[in-house]
Amino acid sequence: GENVEQHPSTLSVQEGDSAVIKCTYSDSASNYFPWYKQELGKRPQLIIDIRSNVGEKKDQRIAVTLNKTAKHFSLHITETQPEDSAVYFCAAPKYGNKLVFGAGTILRVKS
Amino acid sequence: DAGVIQSPRHEVTEMGQEVTLRCKPISGHDYLFWYRQTMMRGLELLIYFNNNVPIDDSGMPEDRFSAKMPNASFSTLKIQPSEPRDSAVYFCASSFSRGGTEAFFGQGTRLTVV
Numbered sequence: 001g002e003n004v005e006q007h008p009s010t011l012s013v014q015e016g017d018s019a020v021i022k023c024t025y026s027d028s029a030s031n032y033f034p035w036y037k038q039e040l041g042k043r044p045q046l047i048i049d050i051r052s053n054v055g056e057k058k059d060q061r062i063a064v065t066l067n068k069t070a071k072h073f074s075l076h077i078t079e080t081q082p083e084d085s086a087v088y089f090c091a092a093p094k095y096g097n098k099l100v101f102g103a104g105t106i107l108r109v110k111s
Numbered sequence: 112d113a114g115v116i117q118s119p120r121h122e123v124t125e126m127g128q129e130v131t132l133r134c135k136p137i138s139g140h141d142y143l144f145w146y147r148q149t150m151m152r153g154l155e156l157l158i159y160f161n162n163n164v165p166i167d168d169s170g171m172p173e174d175r176f177s178a179k180m181p182n183a184s185f186s187t188l189k190i191q192p193s194e195p196r197d198s199a200v201y202f203c204a205s206s207f208s209r210g211g212t213e214a215f216f217g218q219g220t221r222l223t224v225v
Binding site for chain 2: 032034042043044045046049089093095097098099100101102103104
């Protein structure tokens, strides 16, 4: 089945620095890779996603890169701000629509 | 659309009682997922439906858990009898197959079994 490994489990950065979170997946048929942000006490919400036909996608301060050969994808957050502090989850689909989530990364941005 | 709606938001029950969690997916979405979130195990997929039909229930922890989707706008997750280790946040999510696989989450139900 699909295994999604995510690291680091916790990440602490200084405000203004960059943060990078990495995930690996096992199912070579996976073709869609979303990243979710979950603030304390709230629901996970999609922040960016990438499909397998592109290698990189950007949206303002966040970007996602995909390496299909190595089966890994990464979330990059530049110029981090305190409001970026949250838990971030990567995910990959199994059998098309069954989203399997990574274990999550607790990001803390220190001001 | 108001998004995925779950009820109740909080539930406190005694061990051995039956618990029913409810979910209304986004109108037009054809996939519905039930996830359980705990500190120890993260976000676990319990079961998912496509067009109201259960597709994969391999994540359901044991026979005490059951889920139904009688129509496109309603699903339930039932725990009978409940145990303290069932305490968690239960999320329902829905997605539209043609739009990719972005899953929209409900607010969640925080279940506490004492």
